[in-house]
Amino acid sequence: PWIDLVAQRRPQPPQGVTPPENAKDWFRIENSADEPDATDVLIYSSIGGWFGMWADEFVDELKAVTTSKINLRLNSPGGSVFDGIAIANAIRSHPATVTVYVDSLAASIASVIAMSGDRLVMMPQSQIMVHNASGACYGDSAEMAKMAQMLDKQSLNIAEAYAQHTGGSLAEWQQYMADETWFTADEALAAGLADEVMP
DSSP, X not given: OHHHHHHSSSOOOOTTOOXXXXXXXXXXXEEXXXXXXXXXXXXXSOBSTXXXXXXXXXXXXXXXXXXXXXXXXXXXXXXXXXXXXXXXXXXXHSSSEEEEEEEEEEETHHXXXXXXXXXXXXXXXXXXXXXXXXXXXXXXXXXXXXXXXXXXXXXXXXXXXXHHHHOOOHHHHHHHHHTTEEEEHHHHHHHTSOSEEOO
């Protein structure tokens, strides 16, 4: 069953699919070259899955950051809802002041990670995309009905996060997600997703 699959510690990739050797290198945590008491955290990858980063690996490294400021830079197409929420909550609970910069794309669950900091800055020509949860299912009609219920629950959960962050209505954000909405930097600012657009 699908829920068993997402609960596995390391699901096996499909036959013939080999994760790249540098998969863990797709996020990076390093001292800031510009600010003495800041750490730069880069997420430039898919979230979770066979080709992205796992939440536990990211959280373990984030816990070691002791600077008072974190600059989180995002360019991600999204990925696993569960890994993304774990990453977002780890960022929220970190004692540092976190400024999130969308360098190019924060799509799907990466848009939720983008909202996890204290301030969200859109870089020039960057975008945020929101949509309903999606997934795959194999089985009879009962299994597929359960999958549909699970996806609806995930979509509602994420819509509530957007509504709480922006002060907008839940129905409004459910419609944005159903339409698969792409926000330019200025549109993200107008919608309440972002706090600033970098000139």
